[in-house]
Amino acid sequence: MDAYLAAIAIIALIYMLLSLGLTLQYGLTGLINFGHVGFFAIGAYTSALLSLQGLPLALTIPAAAVTAGLAAWPIGLISLRLRDDYFAIVTLGFSETVRLVITSEKWLTNGVQGIPGIPRLFETISVGIGAQLAVMGLILAVTLAAIYAMRRIVASPFGRVIEAIRDNEEALQALGKDPAGFKIQVLILGSALAGIAGAFYAHYITYIVPDQFIPLVTFYVWMAIIIGGVGRVSGAIVGTGLLMLFLEGSRFLRDIVPGVSEVEMASLRIGVVGLLLVLFTIYRPQGLMGDFTKR
């Protein structure tokens, strides 16, 4: 049971990194990124492949952040010329393209068979719950560092400008500031976070296949930040925590509710999350963490 709880906590922390990245991009800057999972995938494959070449994880995980961040750069350049809704489509297309590329470039990624035997974090230190806790501790430390950095950004002149972009881009231009550079930085930074999350994921699960990187992952992250409260760092944290609790907790619900098969339960879970999203959008659009306008 301890191992199970630790596993949930690790996955929740990985999702929290994803949520923080999206909070920076959408919540603070207003960039509708529907392709978050693409950067998650790039991070996962980068770190997995490099580590299988024998590179230490202390290098491959930062490398995952760099490749995911670099991948965001051209996307940013192309997409900044587009309106919000087109940007959303481009990013969704990008993440699907990433998935198709890792599916078909077998020489590199082993295609649908995926990459097994990815080295674990702290492999040499210990086995069992000790290793789990060490992994959890590391990811927690990285998440806390990300939260700290995000809070610094929110309270800074940089944070003011990206929120101004979200609220009214043309007004900012009229005041002599070019939004493009800010948007690209935000895209790179948020995607680098997704890349780190992907690397942690790969080294935790130890086996990655293209099917783990479907758009549903992106939309789980969206659900988390909408429930928690868009535009707030605390919203990303609380929303992700609740979503993970619900997704995992509902596994046990099946024990109490008779006559529901595993497959039905999986669909039911998503149905309930969908219903929650609708209710939140109608009755509490600011999310659980309260007034969107106050930090």
Next chain:
Amino acid sequence: MSLQVTNISKAFGGFKALSGVSLEVPMGGLVGLIGPNGAGKSTLFSVISGFMPPDEGAIGFDGRSLDGLNPAGRARTGLVRTFQVPREFAHLTVRENMMAAAPGQTGESLVGLFLRAGKVREEEERLAEEVREVIRFLRLERVADEPAGKLSGGQKKLVELGRALLVKPRLILLDEPFAGVNPVLIGEIMERIRELNGRGIGFLVIEHDLEALTRLAPQLYVMDQGRILTMGAPDAVLADARVREAYLGGAV
């Protein structure tokens, strides 16, 4: 040494929004631009501020051509516009709206933000003081820490003016500063504009409220159907038969 708009034309499909518009605002001048709805006033502002490319014509400011500059580049030359429908940063407070407008902040770069925290703090303190003064000047103290989205229309116009001031403008293009503003506040805004003009900031003001603008601006341009009809002192302009015909529909 002025804003020089020369022979600007702009068509949307078959509709000529602007045909050969020329006007000039001397540095430190206070010039009004009036005209009925659809005369092309706001289109002209969009062209001058770089949000819309003209089909023909040239814009010069302070002796240099603005033609190659984007909106942000034009604003950085000291030519700052406001919008007809206020475009406040709704989720930022009034104070933050103005702080966001100030140029050259170290903390706007991520490197500066994390590696030169001391300098950022210093700049923030200096900027906060500057913003306090602008807020005091515009009598916005009471709402300084409210989200700008919650303000009244008139207060939002003042926030826009305040933001423009933080850019250190030499000429402000004001788009209908009195539209939808209550009469008491109109007087206030006018007073502030005069005061700023006295400090050497030039204004080109679009206004629908004929009466307010004739009180404010010593020189008026009148637009109708995409053309400049006439220009001159308010009395002379209002006495012009073509202006009465176009603007007042011959009713006066």
